[in-house]
Amino acid sequence: MVARRNKPKAPLVKHRFSGGDSHKPKPPPATKQPFSGVESHKPKTSPATKQKFSGVESHKPKTPPGKQRFSGAESRKPKTPPATKQKFSSLERSALYARREAANILRTVLRGDAERRAVASIKSLVLSPSVRNKRGTFALVCETLKYLTVIKDVLDIANVLNSKWKRQEPLVFIVCYDILFGKDTPSIGDAEKFLMRHKDALLSGLATLLVRKKVESVDQLLGSKLTGHLKPRYVRVNTLKMDVDSAVQELEKHYTVQKDETVPDLLVLPPGSDLHAHRLVANGRIFLQGKASSMVAAALQPQAGWEVLDACSAPGNKTIHLAALMEGQGKIIACELNEERVKRLEHTIKLSGASNIEVCHGDFLGLNPKDPSFAKIRAILLDPSCSGSGTITDRLDHLLPSHSEDNNMNYDSMRLHKLAVFQKKALAHALSFPQVERVVYSTCSIHQIENEDVVSSVLPLASTLGFKLATPFPQWQRRGLPVFEGSEHLLRMDPVEDKEGFFIALFVRENKLDNPKSSELPNRVCRRRRKERTMQLHPYLCPKMFRAWSGTLHRLKTRFLLSRNGC
Numbered sequence: 001m002v003a004r005r006n007k008p009k010a011p012l013v014k015h016r017f018s019g020g021d022s023h024k025p026k027p028p029p030a031t032k033q034p035f036s037g038v039e040s041h042k043p044k045t046s047p048a049t050k051q052k053f054s055g056v057e058s059h060k061p062k063t064p065p066g067k068q069r070f071s072g073a074e075s076r077k078p079k080t081p082p083a084t085k086q087k088f089s090s091l092e093r094s095a096l097y098a099r100r101e102a103a104n105i106l107r108t109v110l111r112g113d114a115e116r117r118a119v120a121s122i123k124s125l126v127l128s129p130s131v132r133n134k135r136g137t138f139a140l141v142c143e144t145l146k147y148l149t150v151i152k153d154v155l156d157i158a159n160v161l162n163s164k165w166k167r168q169e170p171l172v173f174i175v176c177y178d179i180l181f182g183k184d185t186p187s188i189g190d191a192e193k194f195l196m197r198h199k200d201a202l203l204s205g206l207a208t209l210l211v212r213k214k215v216e217s218v219d220q221l222l223g224s225k226l227t228g229h230l231k232p233r234y235v236r237v238n239t240l241k242m243d244v245d246s247a248v249q250e251l252e253k254h255y256t257v258q259k260d261e262t263v264p265d266l267l268v269l270p271p272g273s274d275l276h277a278h279r280l281v282a283n284g285r286i287f288l289q290g291k292a293s294s295m296v297a298a299a300l301q302p303q304a305g306w307e308v309l310d311a312c313s314a315p316g317n318k319t320i321h322l323a324a325l326m327e328g329q330g331k332i333i334a335c336e337l338n339e340e341r342v343k344r345l346e347h348t349i350k351l352s353g354a355s356n357i358e359v360c361h362g363d364f365l366g367l368n369p370k371d372p373s374f375a376k377i378r379a380i381l382l383d384p385s386c387s388g389s390g391t392i393t394d395r396l397d398h399l400l401p402s403h404s405e406d407n408n409m410n411y412d413s414m415r416l417h418k419l420a421v422f423q424k425k426a427l428a429h430a431l432s433f434p435q436v437e438r439v440v441y442s443t444c445s446i447h448q449i450e451n452e453d454v455v456s457s458v459l460p461l462a463s464t465l466g467f468k469l470a471t472p473f474p475q476w477q478r479r480g481l482p483v484f485e486g487s488e489h490l491l492r493m494d495p496v497e498d499k500e501g502f503f504i505a506l507f508v509r510e511n512k513l514d515n516p517k518s519s520e521l522p523n524r525v526c527r528r529r530r531k532e533r534t535m536q537l538h539p540y541l542c543p544k545m546f547r548a549w550s551g552t553l554h555r556l557k558t559r560f561l562l563s564r565n566g567c
Contacts, residue, residue: 092187092188093188094133094136095136095186096186096188096189096192097132097133098133098136098137098140099140099171099174099175099178099186099189099192100171101131101132101133101137102136102137102140102141102144102174103168103170103171103173103174104170105122105125105126105131105137105141106141106144106145106170106173106174107170108125109122109125109141109145110170121388121391122138122141122142122145123138124315124344126138126141127315127344128344129343129344129347134276135274135276135277138276140174140177140178143177143181143182144173144174144177146222147177147180147181147218147222148173149222150180150206150209150218150221150222151173151176151177151180152173153205153209154176154180154202154205154206154209155172155176155202155205156205157205157208157209158198158201158202158204158205160195160198160201160202165191165194168191171191172191172195175189175191175192175195176195176202178192179195179196179199179202180202180203180206181218206218209221230271230272231271231499231500232268232269232270232271232499233268233269233270233271233272233273233275233288234260234266234267234268234269234288234289234290234291234294235247235251235266235267235268235269235275235286235287235288235289236263236265236266236267236286236287236289236294236317236321237265237266237267237285237286238284238285238286238287238320238324238352238353239265239324239327240320240323240324240328240352240353240354241283241284241285241352241353242280242285242286244259244264244265244267247267247280247285247286248267250280251267251269251280251286255269255270255273256269256270257269260291260294262291262295262298262473262475262476263291263294263295263298264298265294265324266289266291266294267286275288276288283351284351284352284353287317287320287352289317289321290391290500291498291500292390292444292493292498292500292502293317293318293444293502294321295472295473295491295502295504296318296381296383296440296442296504297318297321297322297325297381298321298325298473299440299442299472299473299491299504299506300322300379300381300438300440300506301325301438302322302325302326302330302378302379302438303326303330304326304327304329304330305326305329305330306326306330306331306378306379307330307331307332307333307376307377307378308322308326308330308331308332308333308377308378308379308380308381309332309333309335309374309377309379309380309381309430309433310322310332310333310334310335310380310381311335311364311380311381311382311383311384311426311430312335312336312364312382312383312384312385312426313334313335313336313345313359314336314338314341314342314344314345315341315344315345315348316334316344316345316347316348316349316352317348318381318383319332319334319345319348319349319354319357320348320349320352320354320357322381323352323354323356323357324352324354326356328354328355328356329356330356331356331358332354332356332357332358333358333360333374333377334349334357334358334359334360335360335362335363335364335367336359336360336361337361337362337363337364339361342359342361345359346359364426364429365425365426365429367429369429369432369433369434370434374433375434375435376435377433377435377436378435378436378437378438379436379437379438379439379440380430380433380436380438380439380440381440381442382426382427382430382439382440382441382442383441383442383443384422384423384426384443385419385422386419386423386443386444386445386450387415387416387419387445387447387450388444388445389444389445389446389447389501390443390444390445390446390493390495390500390501390502390503391444391500391501416447416449416450417449419450420449420450420453420454423441423443423450423454424454424457424458427439427441427454427455427458428458428461431458431461431462431465431467431507432465436509437508437509438506438507438508438509439467439506439507440472440504440505440506440507441454441455441504441505441507442502442503442504442505443502443503444500444501444502444503445501445503446495446501446503448481448483450503451480451481451490451492451503451505452480452481452483452484452487452490453483455469455480455487455490455505456483456484459484459486462507465509466509466510467507467508467509467510468507468508468510469486469489469490469505469506469507469508470489470506470507470508471488471489471506472491472504472506473491476491478491478492478493478494478497478498479491479492480492480503480505489505489506490503490504490505491503491504491505
């Protein structure tokens with residue numbers, strides 16, 4: 001045994017420094033040799049692999065290399081990155097997305113209000129296809145606007161915002177609402193974590209604000225902003241996909257449903273009925289549309305097969321209502337200038353299933369009435385941009401900074417004047433289309449300058465073009481303000497009595513078919529009547545030859561009479 005141990009020592013040193021033949025026997029270190037002579041043969045298979053990874057012999061017997069590489073490292077991997085593998089529930093992710101989407105909409109609304117320019121309503125912005133969580137986003141925006149003044153005052157008192165978060169105020173407002181007044185406490189997101197660290201300061205600021213205002217609760221602080229009238233939920237049935245009776249039967253499973261007395265395809269549900277996630281809304285069989293908006297297309301009364309022009313069509317509810325009234329026949333040209341609203345319009349048309357609508361991305365005022373492509377248009381619906389003063393409760397405009405109590409609901413007169421100038425141009429342009437028989441002008445405004453004054457200014461032009469005011473919905477009691485003769489034909493809706501402010505004027509070209517003077521008849525009617533007379537007088541004679549012959553006789557007769565009278 002002694003000779004056996006001494007023989008490999010010299011080659012062992014050679015193997016360590018010279019990198020000799022790895023297949024020669026390499027017994028374990030001297031500390032492990034006293035155990036057994038048999039054990040010295042066990043590592044013969046492993047030392048060769050050990051030398052490839054390390055030249056230090058002291059580590060060779062301790063490495064079962066395969067074991068150390070996988071077992072030791074694996075025991076540490078789950079412990080190092082627990083934060084990166086943190087999973088959030090679907091509810092938390094949905095709330096996070098809703099807060100971001102609500103912040104984007106709030107930013108758009110506040111920016112438009114600060115610049116005193118018209119933007120889409122909150123409901124229209126939320127219903128955009130890009131917004132995924134529509135219900136949660138709409139609720140967040142509305143509630144944040146209600147508490148906006150309180151949130152701003154609390155942030156000023158707490159003084160916790162740095163320059164980074166001051167640049168993201170809309171998101172801060174949304175998160176602060178959730179922290180101070182919401183049901184769920186936000187837990188994920190950078191803004192949420194930052195404001196949650198200052199939650200105590202925010203709550204202290206709210207308490208300080210209540211003491212300053214000498215009130216006991218936030219409701220008293222808000223006062224009239226939380227009060228409002230209850231408005232029924234109106235639903236219009238898309239008769240292109242579903243009949244009214246079937247819609248009533250389906251909705252009656254969960255709601256009390258009544259048919260509206262004014263608009264045949266309009267249904268009335270109790271206030272607060274939430275149908276945004278209903279399958280009939282999702283598949284376009286019914287549309288959430290107010291009564292006043294539904295009355296506009298019904299007042300135009302387009303017939304199946306007509307060509308109709310919707311001058312300012314987005315978001316498209318009135319456009320697809322026209323298509324339903326026309327039973328999907330004829331042609332509707334939907335004109336819209338804004339590119340983003342064109343996308344919303346196309347989405348609405350696709351959802352409705354209407355196939356007779358052609359979208360025109362352009363300015364209505366830029367259309368040439370004498371263009372042959374518009375020669376067959378018989379009706380025009382004009383619902384131009386307006387102040388929206390009749391729907392401020394629905395739009396929540398009364399909660400914006402420009403509509404605070406200090407302003408006493410006084411609108412910028414300059415803005416109203418600019419709107420009225422555009423509205424007059426648009427209405428005069430609509431009346432100038434040569435074959436148009438019916439024109440509806442409507443606004444969701446309560447101001448005389450946008451309603452009666454616009455109509456009165458174009459009446460002389462309308463009269464010269466053969467138009468007169470007609471009475472839409474004769475059973476409706478509320479009519480136009482008595483500021484000019486004929487205003488009783490106009491239709492008004494009251495924001496308090498009817499829960500919405502609206503205005504509708506209907507222009508109808510006087511019927512000339514009963515006028516015996518053929519010179520005033522449209523050309524197509526004259527041609528048809530000449531053809532009928534030709535076939536009655538001589539059905540076997542070629543109509544063109546007969547007309548030439550009869551025309552010659554007429555001229556000869558006229559000359560004879562003139563010569564007889566000495567002319």
